[in-house]
Amino acid sequence: MRKAAIAIALLATLAACGxxxxxxxxxxNSLPPKPALAPTQPTTTDLLTPRPQERPxxxxxxxxxxxxxxxxxxxxPPQ
Known part of the structure; x- marks a missing residue:
């Protein structure tokens, strides 16, 4: 039983190492097209960072x- 718990913990630790x-x-595929009023093409980091409206x-x-x-x-009151 103890060996199984250690093996599960080890596998969970390895799975966390992405x-x-x-x-x-x-x-x-390519990134989405540049928005019309944006000065530059947004990067993947820009696209993944939520704006204040999306996460108040x-x-x-x-x-x-x-x-x-x-x-x-x-x-x-209702009629």
Whole structure:
């Protein structure tokens, strides 16, 4: 049982060792065309880095005191 656990741990460690070379398009393919207003062709790193709109930061501010909601004149009961 112990040998099996060691073998699994060793295989998991080896599986985590992926190649660290730069990404390239597959043979026969190319990068997407340059956007119309972009000054240069984006690199693979640029394409893989999320922009702020794609990954907004979370607001961790806690509600410190409860507040009464204002009346909403559009919050009508169903007819």
């Amino acid at each position: 190649s660290r070379e730069a990404l390239r398009p597959a043979p026969g 930061e979370r607001s961790e501010e806690l509600l410190r005191q409860s507040e009464e909601r204002r009346d909403d004149r559009f919050d009508l």
